[in-house]
Amino acid sequence: MSCLNPLHQKIVPLALGELDPAEWQPLAEHLERCSSCSKELDLLADLVAIAAHPLPTPPPRIRSSTRHWVPRVAGVLIAVFVVLGLFDQYNDAKHGATLAPFADTSVPPFLITDVDGGDTPWGDEFESAMQSWDRGDFGDVEKSLGKFLDLHPDHAPARLYHGIAERKLGKLDAARADLRLVSTASQGPLREQALWNLANLELESNSPSDARKALDELVQLNGEYGERAKELEERLEVAK
Amino acid sequence: MSIRWGSVRTRYEAIAINVAAGLVGSRVDAQQIFDEAFEQLMRESREGRVNFADIAAARNALLARVCEIARSPRQPSRPRSTTGNVLDLPFDPSDPEIERSSRRHGLLEAALSELEPETRRIFELRFREHQTRDAAARALGVPLAALQPREHALFEKLRHAAEGGVA
Numbered sequence: 146m147s148c149l150n151p152l153h154q155k156i157v158p159l160a161l162g163e164l165d166p167a168e169w170q171p172l173a174e175h176l177e178r179c180s181s182c183s184k185e186l187d188l189l190a191d192l193v194a195i196a197a198h199p200l201p202t203p204p205p206r207i208r209s210s211t212r213h214w215v216p217r218v219a220g221v222l223i224a225v226f227v228v229l230g231l232f233d234q235y236n237d238a239k240h241g242a243t244l245a246p247f248a249d250t251s252v253p254p255f256l257i258t259d260v261d262g263g264d265t266p267w268g269d270e271f272e273s274a275m276q277s278w279d280r281g282d283f284g285d286v287e288k289s290l291g292k293f294l295d296l297h298p299d300h301a302p303a304r305l306y307h308g309i310a311e312r313k314l315g316k317l318d319a320a321r322a323d324l325r326l327v328s329t330a331s332q333g334p335l336r337e338q339a340l341w342n343l344a345n346l347e348l349e350s351n352s353p354s355d356a357r358k359a360l361d362e363l364v365q366l367n368g369e370y371g372e373r374a375k376e377l378e379e380r381l382e383v384a385k
Numbered sequence: 386m387s388i389r390w391g392s393v394r395t396r397y398e399a400i401a402i403n404v405a406a407g408l409v410g411s412r413v414d415a416q417q418i419f420d421e422a423f424e425q426l427m428r429e430s431r432e433g434r435v436n437f438a439d440i441a442a443a444r445n446a447l448l449a450r451v452c453e454i455a456r457s458p459r460q461p462s463r464p465r466s467t468t469g470n471v472l473d474l475p476f477d478p479s480d481p482e483i484e485r486s487s488r489r490h491g492l493l494e495a496a497l498s499e500l501e502p503e504t505r506r507i508f509e510l511r512f513r514e515h516q517t518r519d520a521a522a523r524a525l526g527v528p529l530a531a532l533q534p535r536e537h538a539l540f541e542k543l544r545h546a547a548e549g550g551v552a
Contacts, residue, residue, distance in 0.1 A: 157536065159448075160400050161511060162407025163518075169452050176445055183441050188544050190400040190444070191489055195497070196512035197399045246395045246486065254413050281412030284514070315513075 148181040156182055160189035197250055247380060248348040271303055283310040301331045305339055312346050320346055337370045353381060388443050390427045392482035397444050401451045408455035422450035489547050496546030504539055
């Protein structure tokens, strides 16, 4: 049963970052005593965490009338999987949601000096397209960088941040394409940043073999992300 | 009780960042505030300076610390590098909470994918797009007063789903 204390109404605003700061203290004290509100906050914590990741396509349902032929068809399908070399993808899928907690979902701050944007003829334009980055308005960044990239499709920093913004918006296929492009066409920190984001995107997509490919590259590059990539690979190995 | 900090982070990082972002207005700063709060608490706990009865107590302390840091006078944000400010927290794959959390998320994601489009839109607007209740009501074309009961119904469905029922 829901708590009848008026503070119960403050849990959603708390979870969504809309709570008046003056209301925090009484709510904090209430949360320590009220198990109902504590459970409600945990539910909201799960929802906020899920919102940071894209929703997966719901699995197809097997109707009961089809169950009798499923085992026979399964044998054929396994053979097809092996022949087509799709076993890796099957292995990836079976890890299910367990890999998402391994993914680094943080967003790198935008540092214009790091990407040399200020020295290029269109540096101001790029900086202007990145204005909403620090506010975390990735929808706006995606749009403005999209326009910028229409004019300057080879601008690697713009492509990188565009990919990261798409990843934050849950547009994983588009993000993957951008990040792959930067990881293959760039060098140095941009390439590493793209590979790190790509690896973590693949973890969110439950594709450990693709994540490992990107992590292997980072380990080989032995740059700023080398150690972190190695550690993440070890964690994934332990979790197998 | 020994707190598994990997669980605390997995479960409460996103909500703590929301809380901090609400106070400082920037999600990048909010991430840094979370990192700082989390690092402080984890260190204090490992050194025995604080003790938590359970994960909910650690959650409350984490949110309190996030509020405290967010409301304290801070230097302007100075990013440490382009790599982000992620803690290298040793991850414990044997932690049962990780498995429970995955299972709960699976149930909730399944329930969310089966919601009616308008109800799902409420979730998208409020949780993913960080719209205020007012803005969400405008986007949906409903009066503000009509949104709260719909949110309540959404949470009821999802709570039921998280407990293993059908939304």
